[in-house]
Amino acid sequence: MIEIKNVSKWFGDFRVLENVSETIEKGQVVVICGPSGAGKSMLCKCLNGLEPFQEGDIVVDGISLADPSTDLIKLRQKMGMVFQRFELYPHMKILENITIAPIKVKKMSQADAEKKAFELLERVGIPEQAKKYPGNLSGGQQQRVAIARALAMEPEIMLFDEPTSALDPEMIKEVLDVMINLAKSGMTMVVVTHEMGFAREVADEIIFMEKGSIVERGTDVSFFKNPKSERTKEFLDKILLV
Amino acid sequence: MLAYDFKWSILWADPYGSWMLEGIWVTIKLGVICWFIALFLGTLIGTLRVTPWKLSRLFATGYTELFRDIPLLVQLFFWYFAAPRILPHSWEMYLYRGIPNSEFWIVVVGLSLYTSSRIAEHIRAGMQSISDDQYNAALSTGFTQFQTYRYVIIPYAIRLVIPPLTTECLTVFKNTSLAMTVAVLETTFMSQQIEAYTFHGIEATTGACVVYMIITLTVVMIMGLVEKRLAVPGLITRR
Ligand SMILES: Nc1ncnc2c1ncn2[C@@H]1O[C@H](COP(=O)(O)OP(=O)(O)OP(=O)(O)O)[C@@H](O)[C@H]1O
Numbered sequence: 458m459i460e461i462k463n464v465s466k467w468f469g470d471f472r473v474l475e476n477v478s479e480t481i482e483k484g485q486v487v488v489i490c491g492p493s494g495a496g497k498s499m500l501c502k503c504l505n506g507l508e509p510f511q512e513g514d515i516v517v518d519g520i521s522l523a524d525p526s527t528d529l530i531k532l533r534q535k536m537g538m539v540f541q542r543f544e545l546y547p548h549m550k551i552l553e554n555i556t557i558a559p560i561k562v563k564k565m566s567q568a569d570a571e572k573k574a575f576e577l578l579e580r581v582g583i584p585e586q587a588k589k590y591p592g593n594l595s596g597g598q599q600q601r602v603a604i605a606r607a608l609a610m611e612p613e614i615m616l617f618d619e620p621t622s623a624l625d626p627e628m629i630k631e632v633l634d635v636m637i638n639l640a641k642s643g644m645t646m647v648v649v650t651h652e653m654g655f656a657r658e659v660a661d662e663i664i665f666m667e668k669g670s671i672v673e674r675g676t677d678v679s680f681f682k683n684p685k686s687e688r689t690k691e692f693l694d695k696i697l698l699v
Numbered sequence: 700m701l702a703y704d705f706k707w708s709i710l711w712a713d714p715y716g717s718w719m720l721e722g723i724w725v726t727i728k729l730g731v732i733c734w735f736i737a738l739f740l741g742t743l744i745g746t747l748r749v750t751p752w753k754l755s756r757l758f759a760t761g762y763t764e765l766f767r768d769i770p771l772l773v774q775l776f777f778w779y780f781a782a783p784r785i786l787p788h789s790w791e792m793y794l795y796r797g798i799p800n801s802e803f804w805i806v807v808v809g810l811s812l813y814t815s816s817r818i819a820e821h822i823r824a825g826m827q828s829i830s831d832d833q834y835n836a837a838l839s840t841g842f843t844q845f846q847t848y849r850y851v852i853i854p855y856a857i858r859l860v861i862p863p864l865t866t867e868c869l870t871v872f873k874n875t876s877l878a879m880t881v882a883v884l885e886t887t888f889m890s891q892q893i894e895a896y897t898f899h900g901i902e903a904t905t906g907a908c909v910v911y912m913i914i915t916l917t918v919v920m921i922m923g924l925v926e927k928r929l930a931v932p933g934l935i936t937r938r
């Protein structure tokens with residue numbers, strides 16, 4: 458479904474991604490972790506065509522992102538993305554946040570889009586918030602709306618960039634529960650997170666990135682039980698402690 | 700100023716009262732027309748200044764600096780005295796003879812362009828305070844760049860910069876008074892004319908002051924209502 462082939466990206470002399478390769482099958486959940494500045498967000502943005510890269514290629518469903526003639530708008534409709542700081546549209550009510558893209562991009566009728574939006578809000582557990590503004594919701598609720606907004610475009614792949622790291626501890630679980638359900642329903646997911654409980658439960662593969670490259674990868678068992686590099690061990694000790 | 704004989708009635712006595720009313724009407728027309736043109740152009744130019752395309756940024760920067768850096772009075776003189784000369788002779792004649800109130804429309808051009816460059820700066824500042832990920836979030840749902848600006852970034856940015864826009868709106872109405880220098884018969888011009896006919900300068904200028912106060916207070920009130928209408932939780936709120 459997604460094939461990342463030797464992707465490298467520079468900002469001037471500074472290399473943000475270095476020969477990153479990874480294959481993600483349909484229905485797989487891949488968790489990416491690593492220290493700040495490792496390039497995790499950059500990789501997500503590259504996957505969605507929000508950032509260009511200089512070398513290598515990313516192929517999504519047979520579409521090459523390195524090809525300049527690729528229609529990025531079409532590509533992005535295959536992928537939903539969820540951000541650390543929710544990024545809901547503050548001037549639109551929750552319902553509108555979810556329906557605007559289906560209406561404007563997919564030319565769905567307002568009635569259909571709203572019906573779909575209510576189903577999604579039901580699915581993320583907050584149908585009663587539809588008529589409020591994002592500013593009136595808690596962080597956890599906003600992030601669940603953000604997930605619903607992404608799902609409204611019926612993507613085949615969902616990208617999450619640290620979806621719970623701006624949340625208070627008591628709200629993390631409500632968001633993770635939604636994500637776990639999504640994973641179990643067969644969604645292909647790329648998740649940047651340090652929530653190792655989530656990784657244990659649903660990840661098919663865990664990747665550890667540092668300084669722009671993948672330094673370790675493994676299925677959940679191998680990754681936690683016997684990390685190959687000293688650096689991974691150190692990092693895991695640190696995040697598993699807290 | 701011994702024994703100055705106040706005669707406030709000159710403000711409404713025939714024919715001065717109707718001069719004053721005509722002046723007020725022209726001031727309001729001029730302000731409203733310039734405000735909407737400037738708001739439209741300013742939003743457009745401000746947006747072009749933050750788009751990813753170099754050429755459009757360059758154009759918008761040039762536009763902003765050109766119209767912002769020259770005194771408004773000089774710009775009005777340029778549009779009134781210089782610009783028509785550059786036109787082919789027949790156009791120039793048409794401008795002066797064919798268009799009734801050509802001086803009014805010349806001021807519309809000058810004042811709108813000047814104000815739009817200032818509005819563009821506010822809009823740009825608003826847009827730059829919106830996080831990159833907000834743009835990314837909109838793009839990630841499949842929006843084009845245009846849709847991202849149209850549905851997300853511009854409505855968001857305008858809400859962020861309503862307070863400075865209110866000030867700009869007041870400034871437009873106050874700046875319409877400069878139109879008297881190119882013989883547009885607006886409030887200031889009329890009050891000066893009443894003064895010239897009656898020698899009652901105190902009453903005439905006081906009258907103009909009151910008119911501007913009423914107009915600007917009305918603008919403040921309307922903008923307050925607009926701000927309330929547009930206010931959303933989590934963004935600037937009006938107290
Ligand atoms: N526009 C840019 N110009 C130069 N360097 C950049 C730019 N954007 C990001 N970087 C650098 O790229 C590196 C990778 O950034 P990225 O945001 O992907 O890190 P991350 O792994 O997501 O870290 P975090 O956990 O803090 O989110 C960082 O060192 C960052 O400073």
Ligand SMILES: [Mg+2]
Binds near residue numbers: 497498499618619
């Ligand atoms: Mg990041």
